[in-house]
Amino acid sequence: MxxxxxxxxxxxxxxxxxxxxxxxxxxxxxxxxxxxxxxxxxxxxxxxxxxxxxxxxxxxxxxxxxxxxxxxxxxxxxxxxxxxxxxxxxxxxxxxxxxxxxxxxxxxxxxxxxxxxxxxxxxxxxxxxxxxxxxxxxxxxxxxxxxxxxxxxxxxxxxxxxxxxxxxxxxxxxxxxxxxxxxxxxxxxxxxxxxxPGNGPLATVPVGTDTPGPSGSPSAPGSSPGTPDPSPGTPEDEQGNRAPKVAEDPSAKTADRDAPPCRYDDANPSTSASLNAYITGYSNVSKLRGASLIPLSCVLVEQGPTDIVEFFPDFSGAYLAQHSVGRLWYEGREQTPPFQATFLTFGFVPTKATMVLEQTGPLTLDGAGETVFATGQTSFETRVRIPLVLRVTALEVNGTPLDVGAGCRTEGPLRSPEPEPSKYPGDHLVLSGSSTHQPPAMPVGYLLSSGGALTGEATVPAFTGCGTGGEDLDRLLTASVSGPGNHIKQIQGQTCAVQVFNPAECTEDLQPLKIPVPER
Incomplete structure (x- = not known):
């Protein structure tokens, strides 16, 4: 808008x-x-x-x-x-x-x-x-x-x-x-x-109505031989009819699946503005014509207030801004869990790398938008900025392990084009997401509180410190991976507001209930 x-x-x-x-x-x-x-x-x-x-x-x-x-x-x-x-x-x-x-x-x-x-x-x-x-x-x-x-x-x-x-x-x-x-x-x-014209049903699938009974005649209405009656726990609509069962949306899995811990504790005390959420996604590796999974990771956020920055000249609405800060968190470190990616280096050599993304500076989430008072219609865009260094902990080329040593990493953080370089100097990743909201409907798009997709482009810097015993692997990794044009799509799940327990958003021990599914 x-x-x-x-x-x-x-x-x-x-x-x-x-x-x-x-x-x-x-x-x-x-x-x-x-x-x-x-x-x-x-x-x-x-x-x-x-x-x-x-x-x-x-x-x-x-x-x-x-x-x-x-x-x-x-x-x-x-x-x-x-x-x-x-x-x-x-x-x-x-x-x-x-x-x-x-x-x-x-x-x-x-x-x-x-x-x-x-x-x-x-x-x-x-x-x-x-x-x-x-x-x-x-x-x-x-x-x-x-x-x-x-x-x-x-x-x-x-x-x-x-x-x-x-x-x-x-x-x-x-x-x-x-x-x-x-x-x-x-x-x-x-x-x-x-x-x-054209607003008819997409499709109709008959269920059980013409299934032959034991004598070859159609079954009586509401019954199907060999099929049990609907479970007493089957959900019903307001009239008491048993509603069709739709499987859970694959993009909103719950926390009964494997996930790293994501909670506040004595080392990370929460405040009234504390949120936690899971993130995951994919990052293209342009040189290798493939994509690497961003592992399911925990992010802890201190959400800032949404402020009215300026009213419209006719006072019919206002411009809004929000500033929040956060950090990745895994086993006491500001990083993702280790993850593996396998590619064909130079088009034919199978290469498997184990990596982590390490946060090396502040994670900020800045939103700007506008709202119309009469209708409540609101639009908002959020930009997430974070300096991330890619560290390689293990490497295997054509089935042969290569010792990368303890200091194998990119020379600096992944970097994205920065729309406001004078305000946000230095190399960092920039991911953007936007949303619209027209009450009484639910918001559409990305919001910090409810999650959604964030996208961006990244340049991977050259590698340094890779190899031991005189074997220099910097050039191999740089030639294989480093360079611009790597598209990133990150999916954030619904946040858990830890100071106000909501069973639809948080587990009983105040971890995020929703586990997002990566999308390309």
Missing amino acids: RGHRAATSRPPRVRARSAAIGAFVVLAATVPAAASAAGTQEVDTALPYVCALPSGRQPVTVRVSAVFPDRAEPGEAFSPTDVTTTVELPAEAVADLTALEAATARTATRLTVGVTQDEAAAEATWRGTAEPVPVPGSGPLTLTTTGDVPSVTGQGDGDLTFTAGNLAVDLELGTADGTATDPGALTLDCSPAGDA
Whole structure:
């Protein structure tokens, strides 16, 4: 979102950077489902949506394709496969991107899908991601994402009907020289376009209704031979109907999985502003044409207040700012847990490295945004800055261990392009995320409190101190790994506010409940 029209003269220090975009409608037709093979049905549907852009309302078509089973049994879990979400931006929408000097766009989608059976209902989130695509200078732009989706289980006989709901399209934008635009990320908040043609269900999967009984006749309604009655613990809707069961969103796993400790203790006493959270993700290694997993790590944060920096000239809203500080924490050190990555060095030599990322200076989280008092609509962008040195603790090349010694590391911190170098000098990593919030809906995008995706680009410095006994491995690692253009996507989970226990956010011993799943 660009600044409030009445506030174009505000000082640069409080300039809001936003992820909101604007609203559109288009009519489209539905392609009927077709059976592609025994036991499955293919769906390819074009839907009219209303979304938000900086310039206002623009038309867009959203296409959803997937493969569903042609039927299922009560209590049988299944997942749609080959799920693809395609957003067709018209020329007017592309003009909004080129106005930001965007040359590339990396896309992630979050489609809410309603699942109904008789009068009972549930919701699933279908997530998709894509590699960056060029943004044309003019004309339309097609963005296509793919990804796995949660499984669904019918609780009794009756059709399971899948219907597309609200859609969020996260765009990470880059300029022709590889730096981020300003803002570096936009989120298109989209909703189905009313009663326009094409707004029918995505698919219908019959559950149990035509399953032959013992005598060869269809089973009686509500029963299926050999299938137990729904469990008494099956969730019900407000009318008492047993709702379809949707598996947990893969991006929001709970803390019953393996995770490093992430808690405050005597050595790390908490305050009223203390938050803790898990982070993970992927970092591309441009030279090796691969990606390295950022290990599941703990971050401890002291959250600063959200201050009103300046009111709009007409006092209809205000510009906001927030400053917080934090640190990585693993076994008493400000670092990530050790992690391994395996690549083909020089295109053919298998190389496995064990590494850690060490924090060598302050971790800061600075947010800027704006809010409109009458509607409560708020946009916010957060920039995370942290100096991180990459240390290599073990190396194996083509199956042969090489002794890297105790001091093998990059010469300095990973470094990103810094939008405000005079204010934030020195080498450090910069990750950005943005959000929009229109009450009563939940916020969309990254917020420090609720988490989300943070992205950035990093240059890996040359290596030093690698090797023992006169064997110099600095040049091997530098030639293999060091260099610019390494894209990073970090996912932060929901924070735990340790001074106010919330069982939806914290474990009983005040660790973060939500464990994020890395995304490319």
